[in-house]
Amino acid sequence: MDLLSNLALGFSIALSPFTLMLAVIGCFLGTIIGALPGLGPSNGVAILIPITFSLGFDATSALVLMTSVYYGAMYGGRISSILLNIPGDEPALMTTLDGYPMAKQGKAGDALVISGVASFVGAFLATIALMLLAPYIARLAYKFGPAEYFALYLLAFSTLGGMASNNQAKAAMASLIGLGLAMIGQGQSGTPRFVHGNLHLMDGIDFLVAIVGLFAVSEVFVFLESHGKESSIGVKLEKVTVPVKELAATFWTMIRGSIIGFVAGVLPGAGASLGSFMAYMAEKSYIGEKGNFGKGDPRGVAAPEAGNNAAAGGALVPMLTLGVPGSGTTAVLLALLMTLNITPGPTLFTDRPEVVWGLIATLLIANFVLLAMNVPMVKIFVRILMVPPAILLPGVTMISFVGIYSLSGSSFDLLLMILFGIMGWLFRKMDIPTVPIILGILLGGSMEDNLRRAMTLSGGDPLYLFSSPIAVVLWVMAILGFVAPIFLRRYLRKPPAVTD
């Protein structure tokens, strides 16, 4: 009964005309962001956050808008995968494998519809699962003390870092750089650190500046370096019809992909890219020789799209219940929550039920909006896809600058953003992941805080960090999460590179 009354509360918020309008706008923007190559969910959400924030929305509205963008971007990524053979964002990489061959065979419309419906199935099931699972995890998280939280943060760094790079030392380095940056400023304790008389640093480094710099500005540099190869649609999109037979044939594929994707998403650090990869690989080995994978099998677009959208929903579970993001984009959403003075975690469910349940109800509605946009109205987005990079990238840059500028009005922050942009470009070249840096800046303060509280409680006994079964389990998982990729990499290469 609890669930029903919570949902009723959620829908009473989500069905207000203003919230609905925000959800529709968010879905539309998100689909565009997802579809445009070079603008993924994390940098798309990143450049929109400062603007949303300077509009002065309340917490629920801002969260509704940005999560709609997030879901939308996950839907939209497949459009350029199928039509251009360029993933619109990283999780849509697997969709190119069968989506583009289908398009070349003149079945672009079918591929778009099947993947659109698969996205819907994945996202919808994941939202339901989120709704059922999140309150339980939140209740479990009530038992967490400082020792458990410290171990949990460690787990987030080890798994997110472990997945993000091929080199554990580089992933650890990135996390440490983020943590180091988080120490700058006055912090919760009130002791100014690493300020060196610079008043701009007193409040610490604004994580929005770091996020926009590392994700959006660095993207501009990457594009400039590759000389912004003009993308052109090489395949024709004829009339879009609903391929009923193929939809029915891929139904179970979608369900399987959704389950795998959701599990991958809930694990901290794994995120949507892993969700779509695992869903595709599992489906391929399940169907075996009978399949036509890699040459335009409809199941090859249904599985990864269900997987990536389910993972997107799954990644919201640890973010909302524990305050630990499961992916780059949820890290950006966490930054949004923290800017709005909302502390995610178990207390969010009891203290601010309107935020959580308003969000969940909106996501349920947003899925239907997205289904409508991505199946019958998909042609609009195909047209937007033709915006040349020479217009898109300067536009992204200017929006980034205006966003940060209208937030802080300080040239110092803009310079810092450029610096982070250069850093992001350099690090990406060197295979040093940037997401752990963001995670470090976001979690550094609480991580230190929990360590200090744990030590105060125990009178300085470091063994206190391992004093509860939950903490020990989290430590073991953290160590495994960091070490396992080293061994896994020997057996499992990274997702197959797209060459043609």
Next chain:
Amino acid sequence: MAGDRIFGAVMIVVALGYILSATTIQVPLFPDPVGPKTFPFMIGGGVIVCALYMMFRPDPEADWPPLRSLLSLVIATIVMIGYTYTLKPLGFLIPTALAAGILSYQLSPRPVAAILTGVGLAVGLFVLFRYGLDLGLQPFPRGWL
């Protein structure tokens, strides 16, 4: 190879500076057992360990861009820094048109298209931000209007 080694060496210097700076943090009168210095020390130490690993077990060299692409990155950086400093005194429209135009020209060297992109983005974004989103942007240098 060399890239990882140089980066590792730089990060060791940075980490040592960070640790040195952490030693000067003022400890409050009644500190907790950990205090404000310990966590920064741990971070600095961790960075040194990772940096040493990178120096002794470097990855294959990254695919560095040729000098010409590097130059265009430097130009883009200068444009962005210039934009930062002119946004306040010159208002939104002129610096945005210039910066967006130059960036656009760098991506696709067609002067007319670049000028149109710059002016179009400046005006379009101004209308969007000022009237659509109600952000307080100054269109021209103060005193012009």
